[in-house]
Amino acid sequence: MNASSDLQATLDASRKSWVESANDPSCDFPIQNLPFGIFSDGLNATRRAGVAIGDCIADLAALESAGLLTVPSSGAGDSVFVRDSLNDFIALGRDTWRSVRIQLSKLLARGNTTLHDDAELRSRALIRQADATLHLPVQIPGYTDFYSSKEHATNVGSMFRDPKNALLPNWLEIPIGYNGRASSVVVSGTPVRRPNGQLKLPDQERPVFGACRKLDIELETGFIVGRGNALGESIKCGEAEDHIFGMVLLNDWSARDIQQWEYVPLGPFNAKTFATTISPWIVTLDALEPFRVAQPAQDPQPLDYLRHAGDHAFDISLEVLLKPHGAKEATTISRTNFRHMYWTMAQQLAHHTVSGCNTRVGDLMGSGTISGPADDSFGSLLELTWNGKNPLQLKDGGTRGFIEDGDELTLAGWCQGDGYRVGFGTCVGEILPAHK
Amino acid sequence: MNASSDLQATLDASRKSWVESANDPSCDFPIQNLPFGIFSDGLNATRRAGVAIGDCIADLAALESAGLLTVPSSGAGDSVFVRDSLNDFIALGRDTWRSVRIQLSKLLARGNTTLHDDAELRSRALIRQADATLHLPVQIPGYTDFYSSKEHATNVGSMFRDPKNALLPNWLEIPIGYNGRASSVVVSGTPVRRPNGQLKLPDQERPVFGACRKLDIELETGFIVGRGNALGESIKCGEAEDHIFGMVLLNDWSARDIQQWEYVPLGPFNAKTFATTISPWIVTLDALEPFRVAQPAQDPQPLDYLRHAGDHAFDISLEVLLKPHGAKEATTISRTNFRHMYWTMAQQLAHHTVSGCNTRVGDLMGSGTISGPADDSFGSLLELTWNGKNPLQLKDGGTRGFIEDGDELTLAGWCQGDGYRVGFGTCVGEILPAHK
Numbered sequence: 019m020n021a022s023s024d025l026q027a028t029l030d031a032s033r034k035s036w037v038e039s040a041n042d043p044s045c046d047f048p049i050q051n052l053p054f055g056i057f058s059d060g061l062n063a064t065r066r067a068g069v070a071i072g073d074c075i076a077d078l079a080a081l082e083s084a085g086l087l088t089v090p091s092s093g094a095g096d097s098v099f100v101r102d103s104l105n106d107f108i109a110l111g112r113d114t115w116r117s118v119r120i121q122l123s124k125l126l127a128r129g130n131t132t133l134h135d136d137a138e139l140r141s142r143a144l145i146r147q148a149d150a151t152l153h154l155p156v157q158i159p160g161y162t163d164f165y166s167s168k169e170h171a172t173n174v175g176s177m178f179r180d181p182k183n184a185l186l187p188n189w190l191e192i193p194i195g196y197n198g199r200a201s202s203v204v205v206s207g208t209p210v211r212r213p214n215g216q217l218k219l220p221d222q223e224r225p226v227f228g229a230c231r232k233l234d235i236e237l238e239t240g241f242i243v244g245r246g247n248a249l250g251e252s253i254k255c256g257e258a259e260d261h262i263f264g265m266v267l268l269n270d271w272s273a274r275d276i277q278q279w280e281y282v283p284l285g286p287f288n289a290k291t292f293a294t295t296i297s298p299w300i301v302t303l304d305a306l307e308p309f310r311v312a313q314p315a316q317d318p319q320p321l322d323y324l325r326h327a328g329d330h331a332f333d334i335s336l337e338v339l340l341k342p343h344g345a346k347e348a349t350t351i352s353r354t355n356f357r358h359m360y361w362t363m364a365q366q367l368a369h370h371t372v373s374g375c376n377t378r379v380g381d382l383m384g385s386g387t388i389s390g391p392a393d394d395s396f397g398s399l400l401e402l403t404w405n406g407k408n409p410l411q412l413k414d415g416g417t418r419g420f421i422e423d424g425d426e427l428t429l430a431g432w433c434q435g436d437g438y439r440v441g442f443g444t445c446v447g448e449i450l451p452a453h454k
Numbered sequence: 455m456n457a458s459s460d461l462q463a464t465l466d467a468s469r470k471s472w473v474e475s476a477n478d479p480s481c482d483f484p485i486q487n488l489p490f491g492i493f494s495d496g497l498n499a500t501r502r503a504g505v506a507i508g509d510c511i512a513d514l515a516a517l518e519s520a521g522l523l524t525v526p527s528s529g530a531g532d533s534v535f536v537r538d539s540l541n542d543f544i545a546l547g548r549d550t551w552r553s554v555r556i557q558l559s560k561l562l563a564r565g566n567t568t569l570h571d572d573a574e575l576r577s578r579a580l581i582r583q584a585d586a587t588l589h590l591p592v593q594i595p596g597y598t599d600f601y602s603s604k605e606h607a608t609n610v611g612s613m614f615r616d617p618k619n620a621l622l623p624n625w626l627e628i629p630i631g632y633n634g635r636a637s638s639v640v641v642s643g644t645p646v647r648r649p650n651g652q653l654k655l656p657d658q659e660r661p662v663f664g665a666c667r668k669l670d671i672e673l674e675t676g677f678i679v680g681r682g683n684a685l686g687e688s689i690k691c692g693e694a695e696d697h698i699f700g701m702v703l704l705n706d707w708s709a710r711d712i713q714q715w716e717y718v719p720l721g722p723f724n725a726k727t728f729a730t731t732i733s734p735w736i737v738t739l740d741a742l743e744p745f746r747v748a749q750p751a752q753d754p755q756p757l758d759y760l761r762h763a764g765d766h767a768f769d770i771s772l773e774v775l776l777k778p779h780g781a782k783e784a785t786t787i788s789r790t791n792f793r794h795m796y797w798t799m800a801q802q803l804a805h806h807t808v809s810g811c812n813t814r815v816g817d818l819m820g821s822g823t824i825s826g827p828a829d830d831s832f833g834s835l836l837e838l839t840w841n842g843k844n845p846l847q848l849k850d851g852g853t854r855g856f857i858e859d860g861d862e863l864t865l866a867g868w869c870q871g872d873g874y875r876v877g878f879g880t881c882v883g884e885i886l887p888a889h890k
Contacts, residue, residue, distance in 0.1 A: 198633055201685075211686040283721070287632055293685070375637070453688075
């Protein structure tokens with residue numbers, strides 16, 4: 019088999035794994051997925067690269083040192099997998115990511131006995147997720163957040179500006195984006211402290227200082243740059259996907275009251291910089307390939323530098339769950355899909371670099387809030403409750419306009435295949451009370 | 455002498471160096487300055503830490519290995535000075551920066567024979583700046599740019615909004631800032647490519663794609679974070695200067711036409727991300743101490759979290775020079791002073807972190823364009839020419855509304871002492887034509 023058919027085989031819906039938990043149709047990590055992350059465990063506190071399979075993690079360094087995994091372009095010296103981020107591995111290039119994923123797909127496939135029959139190695143190289151701690155998968159040199167859902171931009175424009183001219187004139191021409199704060203990107207599970215800041219109350223002339231009263235989520239995905247570009251050069255739209263390593267779920271926590279007071283004229287700052295949560299597993303574009311779909315029609319047709327032939331959206335089901343502290347059950351507060359996004363990741367990256375701005379391996383690019391057309395498919399509480407006016411009913415009897423202390427917010431996402439799903443795992447954060 | 459009097463001695467206006475070029479009253483690098491940078495030279499391509507003295511650079515690793523310089527909190531292993539950036543040195547803490555500066559002040563002082571009389575070591579440890587290449591002094595994990603000149607904000611507001619209400623309501627309450635793009639921060643001397651992007655021409659319904667026609671500078675300073683803060687915690691205004699390692703000159707290159715079309719509602723993006731130039735030498739806050747002055751009166755009095763007792767501005771003279779390609783002489787197009795800034799660096803850092811946003815060693819924080827009250831003290835061509843309406847007359851006979859290809863823009867800055875000046879060197883960039 020050649021490389022292309024090897025790649026196709028990793029996506030074969032009928033392929034099963036001898037890691038039986040991976041074959042559960044509701045498992046996010048079947049053998050068709052094989053997302054990359056960084057983990058440690060109780061027996062080995064060293065952070066290292068792993069790939070999720072069923073309820074386990076394949077320890078890539080252990081497999082490499084046992085000779086079951088080879089890294090084509092790796093130099094001599096330490097394993098590129100024994101690192102606290104995936105950056106060095108990603109920097110080796112797409113042929114390497116692909117080769118490693120293909121090797122793992124074979125090694126973990128039902129019928130392959132090499133690792134399956136080596137109980138000693140298996141006990142070392144296959145760690146239960148329940149016993150592991152997941153860390154930020156990449157060191158993020160730069161974080162950019164886009165604003166690419168037409169429904170979201172329209173909702174926000176209707177709420178705060180003019181419902182009749184909800185979209186600003188530049189929105190249909192530019193994949194609008196802004197620089198985010200990379201330092202406060204945290205991995206799923208990290209508690210998030212409610213921010214303090216300046217709030218402008220309608221009945222007072224001057225702002226007051228205090229805890230955010232309109233704390234919100236933004237349901238997003240993010241992509242990780244796998245190949246950068248040099249300063250002064252740009253990435254062509256048609257080649258932009260070659261620069262993407264994979265995708266994660268992203269919660270762009272937002273303090274709406276701080277945002278509304280501060281954002282003119284230079285954009286959101288303290289309203290966003292206090293925390294951004296991402297899911298720990300990076301799902302490769304290779305694994306997402308079967309779920310590629312057409313993006314929504316774009317009218318007007320974008321300027322030349324934003325054009326690409328073919329399909330560049332992905333059919334990714336998304337959900338948001340809210341669980342108050344101590345509640346028995348979470349409430350699903352939104353259901354939407356990444357395919358609604360007006361601007362594609364390729365267009366975002368082409369636009370980001372058209373000025374000559376350089377990108378680097380590990381850069382994180384957020385999609386912007388993903389809102390669908392239906393009222394229950396909006397990606398923020400701001401939209402779901404229409405700025406708090408229509409509180410959501412929760413399963414435990416409570417209601418929510420915005421997030422309360424102790425609330426746990428979970429994003430989930432998956433691509434539905436035939437009898438399996440390529441999932442992202444979850445992106446979770448619980449809100450701690452503001453500092454006094 | 456104790457540490458405090460040792461520190462005072464480094465600032466003594468009468469102290470001279472046996473490096474005679476340092477004693478020239480117009481030299482930016484007298485013994486009172488001793489700024490830190492990263493350099494390499496023809497004989498030794500390894501990037502390493504140095505301190506500017508007169509027309510030379512003291513090679514800190516060479517002095518350390520010769521036993522003439524000790525780094526108090528340094529661990530075993532490689533020298534903290536043999537690095538691509540100053541970050542590891544800075545991370546050792548203020549006592550260490552201060553100790554190294556004090557040791558160098560003694561070693562280089564007239565009358566000290568230790569290094570002066572060791573010709574062999576001197577030839578290795580004292581490199582002529584003319585023979586050296588200066589590199590980016592820090593690896594910058596995050597870049598934030600503020601907007602803290604009242605005159606600049608008023609000018610921009612008058613030009614693009616309403617002259618009668620030029621300042622937006624939040625400006626007098628918040629040290630407005632936004633996240634910049636760290637990847638494209640380059641060291642002085644790096645050529646800057648004119649960016650392409652979307653331009654919205656007044657006579658056309660849709661934007662066109664092309665080279666920026668309104669390329670501009672922003673005269674700024676920047677400070678380098680020397681001690682970070684943990685996520686969820688904040689830095690108190692009164693303690694914020696303890697977190698600052700030092701200052702540089704910063705040119706926040708700006709594409710005004712791209713900016714005007716893209717910036718609503720999330721702020722400038724492609725208009726700024728193509729390049730930001732900083733000067734190579736970081737002048738420590740210790741060296742700036744004699745030039746501390748009162749900041750402008752603030753009315754209304756800021757909210758509590760933005761208050762600090764004492765003087766927190768610095769008297770730094772600033773100039774901008776423009777030299778067309780091939781011209782014999784540069785024209786000084788602006789003269790201003792950092793002391794005009796409404797918001798202090800301490801207030802900027804307190805505001806940045808009040809939401810719990812973490813900062814890291816090496817973070818760069820731009821002041822925002824520094825405009826003074828006089829027409830010839832504005833920090834951008836946008837203001838100096840009033841959006842191109844009043845072109846500047848150049849010495850070679852040409853005029854400028856905005857920057858043309860081949861123009862070399864230079865920022866210069868210094869604190870004037872009694873018979874000496876603590877200078878920043880220059881921050882230079884020449885404009886290359888846009889890619890076709």
